[in-house]
Amino acid sequence: MNAILELRGRVIKGGRAEGEALVSSQPISFYGGIDPDTGIVREKGHELEGKSVAGKVLIFPHGKGSTVGSYIIYRLKKKGVAPSAIINQRCEPIVAVGAIISDIPTIDCVDISNFKSGDWIKIEDGKIIVERR
Amino acid sequence: MYLSKDEERMLVGEFGYAMQKAMEILIALGKIYDAEKLIPITSAHISGVSYANVGEDGLEFLEELASDGKVLVKTTLNPAGMDLDRWSLMGIDREFAENQLRVIDVYRKMGVEVTCTCTPYLVNNMPKLGDHVAWSESSAVVYANSVIGARTNRESGMSALAAAITGRTPLYGLHIKDNRQPTVEVRVPQPDGEFGFACLGMVIGRLVGDGIPFIKGMFHAEPDELKALGAALASVGGVPMFHIEGITPEAKEYADRSMEKLVVTEADIMSIKKEYTSEADPDLIFLGCPHLSLIELKKIASVLIGKKVRKKLWLCCSKHVKLEADKLGITRALEAAGATIVCDTCPIVAPVRDLGISVVATNSAKGAWYSRNLNNFSVKLLSTEECLREATE
Numbered sequence: 001m002n003a004i005l006e007l008r009g010r011v012i013k014g015g016r017a018e019g020e021a022l023v024s025s026q027p028i029s030f031y032g033g034i035d036p037d038t039g040i041v042r043e044k045g046h047e048l049e050g051k052s053v054a055g056k057v058l059i060f061p062h063g064k065g066s067t068v069g070s071y072i073i074y075r076l077k078k079k080g081v082a083p084s085a086i087i088n089q090r091c092e093p094i095v096a097v098g099a100i101i102s103d104i105p106t107i108d109c110v111d112i113s114n115f116k117s118g119d120w121i122k123i124e125d126g127k128i129i130v131e132r133r
Numbered sequence: 134m135y136l137s138k139d140e141e142r143m144l145v146g147e148f149g150y151a152m153q154k155a156m157e158i159l160i161a162l163g164k165i166y167d168a169e170k171l172i173p174i175t176s177a178h179i180s181g182v183s184y185a186n187v188g189e190d191g192l193e194f195l196e197e198l199a200s201d202g203k204v205l206v207k208t209t210l211n212p213a214g215m216d217l218d219r220w221s222l223m224g225i226d227r228e229f230a231e232n233q234l235r236v237i238d239v240y241r242k243m244g245v246e247v248t249c250t251c252t253p254y255l256v257n258n259m260p261k262l263g264d265h266v267a268w269s270e271s272s273a274v275v276y277a278n279s280v281i282g283a284r285t286n287r288e289s290g291m292s293a294l295a296a297a298i299t300g301r302t303p304l305y306g307l308h309i310k311d312n313r314q315p316t317v318e319v320r321v322p323q324p325d326g327e328f329g330f331a332c333l334g335m336v337i338g339r340l341v342g343d344g345i346p347f348i349k350g351m352f353h354a355e356p357d358e359l360k361a362l363g364a365a366l367a368s369v370g371g372v373p374m375f376h377i378e379g380i381t382p383e384a385k386e387y388a389d390r391s392m393e394k395l396v397v398t399e400a401d402i403m404s405i406k407k408e409y410t411s412e413a414d415p416d417l418i419f420l421g422c423p424h425l426s427l428i429e430l431k432k433i434a435s436v437l438i439g440k441k442v443r444k445k446l447w448l449c450c451s452k453h454v455k456l457e458a459d460k461l462g463i464t465r466a467l468e469a470a471g472a473t474i475v476c477d478t479c480p481i482v483a484p485v486r487d488l489g490i491s492v493v494a495t496n497s498a499k500g501a502w503y504s505r506n507l508n509n510f511s512v513k514l515l516s517t518e519e520c521l522r523e524a525t526e
Contacts, residue, residue, distance in 0.1 A: 012161050036190070067289035068186060075190035096161040097291050101154060101194055108165075 005130040007110055009087065012096050014125050015105035017085035021119040021130075022056035023112065024048045029065030030072040030098065039081030057121040058083035059112050063095035073098030085123050087112065134163045134303070135170040143299060151202025151243075155295035162292060163303035172265055172304045176207040177297035178253045179245060180269040181290025183214035183482040184233040192232070195239045198298070204244045205300035209253040211270050211290075212424070213237060214484060217249065217452075217477045224488045245297070249477035250451035252360070252424045254281065257453075262382055265308055267296030272423045272499065275363035278374030280356065282382035284308045287373050307373055315347030315376050315387050321397045323352055327429070328516040330358040331498035332405040334365025336397050343371030347387055349378045357426050364423050365498035409501045409514035414444075415494040418524045419480050420517060421449030422500035430458050434466045436521050442471030446524040452476040472524075481507065496520050 026047055028034070033043035039054035053076070063069060073095070076082035086099055091108035099106035105123055115121070120131040136144065144160065146153040159171060181187055187195070214233050215225040225233075241247050248256045251270050260266050260283035268274050269288040277283045286306040288296065296302040306312055319340065324333045337346050346366075354362075354377065366372040376384040420433065425448060433448060448467060450458075455476050458464045464474060480493065481503045493504050494513040504510040515523060 010164060012164065013157070067181075067291070068188075068191075070289070070291055071188060071191040071194065074194050075188075078190060078193070091161075091165055093162055093165065093289060093292060096165060097158055097289065100157045100161055101291070 002131060003129055004132050005114060007114060007128040007130070008126050009107035009110035009128060011126045012091045012106040012108055013099040013104060015103065016124045017057070017105045018120070018122040019055055019057045019084040021115050021117055021121050022048065022051060022053060022058050023115045023117045024060040026060070027062050027064040028060045030063065030069035030094065031066040033065065034072060034076070036072045036075040037079055037081070039076055052081070053083045054081035056083050057085045057087060057123070059087040059115050061089040061112060062092050065094070067094055069094040070098035070101065073104065074102045077102035077104065085121070087115070087123070087128065134160060134168055140171060140301070149201040151198045151200070151298055154198065155202070155298040158292060158295040159299060159301060159303055163305070166303060166305035168303035168305040170304055171301040172308065173300055174206055174267050174296055174302050175264045176258050176260055176266045177204065177293050178209045178211065178258060178268040178270060178273055179240070179290050179293045179297065180211040182211045182236060182240070182249065184229060184236050185214050185482065185484050187236055192236055192239065195236070198294070199239045199242045202243050202298050204297040206297055207258055208245045208297040209248040209250070209256060209258040210240055210245050211249070212251055212478045212482050213249045214482055215478050216475050217247070223475065223483065225484070226487070229484060243298070248451060248453065250424045250453070251479070252426070252451060255424065255426055255454060256451050265302065267293045267302045269293040271367035272360070272364035275367045275372065275374055276360060278307055278313070279363060279376065279381050280359045284313070287371070313374065313383060314345065315390065315392060316344035317341050317346055318392050318394045319346045319348050319397060320394065321348055321350045322399050322402070323350065324358070324402060326517065327358050327361040328496050329402060330354070331361040331365045331496070332402045333397065334362040335369055335405045335498045336401045337375070338366040338369035338372055340395055340397070341370065341372060343373070345372070345374055345376070347376045347378070347384070347390070347392065351377055351380060354380050357429055360423055361497070368499040368502050405498060406514050409505070409512040411492055411511035411513045413492040413511055415492045415513055415523065416490045417445045417447060417480065417485070418494045418520050419447040419449060419500065420496055420520060421447070422479055422481065422495065422497035424479070425450040425454065427454050427457050430454065430463050430467070433517070433521065434463045436518065437470040437472060437525070438466055440470055440525045442524050443526065444524050446472045447475045447480065448472050449475050449479045480504065494520055494523055
């Protein structure tokens with residue numbers, strides 16, 4: 001693993017985390033789109049369908065759908081299947097509120113085309129370090 | 134974003150867990166929308182009350198907040214999933230009822246008034262022209278901005294609660310005068326009654342998306358008619374407010390503005406009704422989406438006196454309005470005719486599917502839209518008079 005990239009973004013929820021990147025080029029609806037008990041993406045036809053967000057650094061453009069999504073993020077956290085961190089192109093209120101009430105470090109204003117699923121990501125407040133094999 | 138010394142202390146937790154979480158939420162929203170600072174609010178209105186929507190997880194988080202959280206401003210609550218007193222008459226099961234009452238208790242503990250209505254402005258949460266408030270519930274948001282001239286963004290339940298706990302909201306969107314300007318002029322025929330206004334709301338909502346319409350061509354409008362118009366507008370699109378020439382308080386400022394012009398015809402308004410023409414007999418007829426005012430209850434009573442209701446007819450209102458109706462003998466008259474007054478809830482947020490209902494009739498364009506799209510009911514959209522005729526035939 002080599003550190004290949006260091007980026008800075010805007011802190012939505014501060015904190016330190018690391019994990020394997022799971023990248024989606026499509027927006028994510030937490031309410032209805034992710035199984036709250038398993039962390040598996042279940043939205044039909046979504047590019048992450050069938051994949052688990054548990055423990056991952058989840059990278060996607062922005063959230064969508066119902067504001068109940070904030071509570072789904074909270075439930076994922078309580079069940080131990082939440083992402084370890086979130087990186088957005090442009091965070092919106094559903095994800096922001098969910099991340100804050102669940103204490104999941106979250107950064108936005110980052111060009112997410114920099115990331116590939118499988119990268120190892122370390123984040124600390126606004127700083128992101130990307131390691132790739 | 135600029136924070137005062139006190140706000141910084143709230144953020145680091147000097148005033149407890151709830152204040153800290155609430156402040157974090159408002160600051161995140163402030164960043165997302167480029168707010169320069171937080172501003173004080175005079176009232177809040179919170180959605181996210183039905184146990185069917187909040188769920189066990191939402192409830193758990195609310196309980197954490199309530200461990201040391203209290204609202205700082207007048208704060209009212211949206212409808213719950215059942216009539217808080219007469220839930221068993223509605224057919225709600227005990228387990229749901231107990232969970233629903235836990236949600237209510239948590240809000241009460243935080244100092245929220247358990248009004249359980251989508252019409253806070255009918256239960257003494259009445260801001261003044263120019264007041265900054267933080268309201269959720271899209272129909273109430275539109276009413277506050279348009280009819281009262283108070284200023285609120287379309288809050289979620291959680292952001293409205295965060296604002297209530299801190300007494301603040303980020304300065305962006307409709308709190309700023311420039312963002313309250315109309316974006317499109319819509320010329321309309323004078324609609325007829327609440328039902329006509331509701332159908333007009335559907336038409337305009339589809340035309341303007343999340344814009345702000347400047348409506349011309351109306352001669353008069355009652356508050357209840359504007360309530361129906363706003364509810365329909367907000368349910369099909371993202372419309373946060375409207376102006377009506379000669380009627381709403383901020384309209385005169387934009388009278389001479391030139392903007393894109395649209396025309397709505399009588400036929401456009403009538404076409405909404407044709408979208409909801411279920412042939413089946415309704416299992417439930419409901420009026421009161423948004424919740425009925427005292428005046429509306431009186432009108433319904435005057436139609437029903439001496440008649441016999443033969444179908445399930447729900448008249449949905451706040452407990453506050455029902456208590457006023459009790460005093461005037463209206464409740465007794467309505468119940469004698471066979472109608473059921475349902476408080477604290479409505480067929481959109483109550484678990485009505487479990488009550489064996491699949492076909493509904495209503496005079497509410499918003500109610501029709503959600504009954505079809507959220508609850509998968511077949512729907513008949515009728516005028517108030519037609520609904521009452523259907524109920525008594």
